[in-house]
Amino acid sequence: MLKKLQLKKHALTGISFMLPLVVASGLLIAIGNIFGGNPDVITNYKESYTIWQAAVTLGVYGMSLLPGVMGAAIAYSIADRPGIAPGLLMGMIAQNMGAGFLGGMLGGYLAGYFVELLKNHLKVPKWAQGLMPMMIIPLISSIVIGLIMFFVIGGPIAWLSEALKNVLMNMQTGSKGVFGAVMGAMAAFDFGGPVNKVASLFADGLLMDGVYGPEAVKICASMIPPFGVALSWVIRRSRYTKSETDNIKIAFPMGICMITEGVIPIAAVDPIRVILSCSIGSAVGGALIMILNVGSMVPSGGMFIVPAMINPWGFMLALTVGTIITALLLVILKKDAKQEEAVVLDAEEEEVDLSEIKIS
Amino acid sequence: MKIVGIAACTSGIAHTYIAKEKLVTAAKELGHEAHIETQGTIGTEDELTAQQIKDADVVIIAADIKVGGKDRFQGKRIVEVPTHIAIKSPKALLNKIEEEIKK
Numbered sequence: 001m002l003k004k005l006q007l008k009k010h011a012l013t014g015i016s017f018m019l020p021l022v023v024a025s026g027l028l029i030a031i032g033n034i035f036g037g038n039p040d041v042i043t044n045y046k047e048s049y050t051i052w053q054a055a056v057t058l059g060v061y062g063m064s065l066l067p068g069v070m071g072a073a074i075a076y077s078i079a080d081r082p083g084i085a086p087g088l089l090m091g092m093i094a095q096n097m098g099a100g101f102l103g104g105m106l107g108g109y110l111a112g113y114f115v116e117l118l119k120n121h122l123k124v125p126k127w128a129q130g131l132m133p134m135m136i137i138p139l140i141s142s143i144v145i146g147l148i149m150f151f152v153i154g155g156p157i158a159w160l161s162e163a164l165k166n167v168l169m170n171m172q173t174g175s176k177g178v179f180g181a182v183m184g185a186m187a188a189f190d191f192g193g194p195v196n197k198v199a200s201l202f203a204d205g206l207l208m209d210g211v212y213g214p215e216a217v218k219i220c221a222s223m224i225p226p227f228g229v230a231l232s233w234v235i236r237r238s239r240y241t242k243s244e245t246d247n248i249k250i251a252f253p254m255g256i257c258m259i260t261e262g263v264i265p266i267a268a269v270d271p272i273r274v275i276l277s278c279s280i281g282s283a284v285g286g287a288l289i290m291i292l293n294v295g296s297m298v299p300s301g302g303m304f305i306v307p308a309m310i311n312p313w314g315f316m317l318a319l320t321v322g323t324i325i326t327a328l329l330l331v332i333l334k335k336d337a338k339q340e341e342a343v344v345l346d347a348e349e350e351e352v353d354l355s356e357i358k359i360s
Numbered sequence: 361m362k363i364v365g366i367a368a369c370t371s372g373i374a375h376t377y378i379a380k381e382k383l384v385t386a387a388k389e390l391g392h393e394a395h396i397e398t399q400g401t402i403g404t405e406d407e408l409t410a411q412q413i414k415d416a417d418v419v420i421i422a423a424d425i426k427v428g429g430k431d432r433f434q435g436k437r438i439v440e441v442p443t444h445i446a447i448k449s450p451k452a453l454l455n456k457i458e459e460e461i462k463k
Binding site for chain 2: 009010012013015016019020076077197254259261300354357358359
């Protein structure tokens with residue numbers, strides 16, 4: 001049943017629609033703050049304002065659209081086009097009630113499934129068929145789910161979001177370090193796989209609610225594995241075969257762009273040692289990020305967005321330390337590669353359970 | 361087999377294209393013909409033509425998110441998998457599909 005609902009796919013569709021918006025908005029805020037010296041958001045357009053104020057204001061507008069876009073995209077993923085209007089509205093409710101990201105997601109799910117229900121079960125006479133997508137579905141779903149959002153679930157979610165935010169904002173140095181370490185290890189653990197996505201989703205959610213640390217942890221932990229592997233190759237080349245070396249040369253520039261996946265071919269050959277080294281390095285990096293109060297308003301972009309971060313030098317320090325630890329662990333743990341292994345690399349396909357695949 | 365398909369991932373900048381590459385290469389090595397359309401953040405690239413779809417024995421959708429234009433595949437046999445399966449074991453996937461189709 002849960003599998004049939006495809007909750008994860010809808011959430012990922014939401015994230016996928018939201019990413020360009022959040023990158024643009026986050027960078028606008030960061031650029032405005034850096035060059036304009038933290039200018040105020042424009043509140044009165046009758047008075048004069050600077051270009052940096054305009055940048056920050058536009059970024060803030062963009063950020064406030066996020067729950068709406070999230071809700072709309074999730075509802076679209078579930079119910080196709082008719083989901084967009086009600087999903088957008090539910091996200092706006094969430095945004096204004098302070099239920100943020102969680103509320104936007106939940107609103108999107110509810111709106112999407114409700115629209116799907118209406119599409120499949122509400123029968124109207126032939127003359128009213130044209131009214132279905134244009135009036136009946138958007139109106140009824142907005143009223144029903146809107147009422148639920150306003151009067152039933154909006155309040156508790158707003159409270160929950162606020163509580164979560166408070167816990168994270170008021171953490172002491174020790175728990176900050178632990179939190180950063182766990183996030184970092186999770187983000188690096190499977191190089192962009194499901195565990196990474198959980199950490200990533202969490203960081204993106206907090207970003208929308210104005211907590212910027214976890215996002216910086218995510219960025220740092222996504223870059224430590226490729227950087228660490230590359231550094232370990234520089235230190236001790238004999239640890240890698242010829243074809244692994246080729247892969248590392250691709251993985252490093254990908255790492256600069258915050259794409260961790262280049263490390264997968266290296267990890268596939270020697271998973272335990274590589275994953276262990278990368279996770280430990282990233283955990284240390286993550287802990288440092290949180291302790292040094294580094295933050296990022298931008299969820300992706302790799303090295304290019306480091307100048308736009310809160311405390312960029314702290315970020316560089318965490319990244320460097322994490323990279324060195326990962327590299328040293330790799331050098332110590334890994335054995336010298338047997339060069340003839342390169343021949344079997346073509347058969348590097350992983351065993352994946354294909355039994356669930358259905359052809360319809 | 362003649363294969364058409366769509367690849368799409370969450371961030372739409374990396375996995376989408378890796379999945380396409382892996383599927384096309386694996387298909388070639390196994391003696392199949394594959395055309396894969398990418399639906400990345402930049403939009404749709406290498407859009408499938410009506411002829412390619414008409415000729416295809418099977419449609420592979422390797423996606424983590426909702427893909428557009430599924431109505432083009434009406435009446436076709438469709439396989440839906442997450443991108444990581446196409447990336448990690450494209451050949452096993454193709455072999456499995458071939459086996460199922462022959463049944």
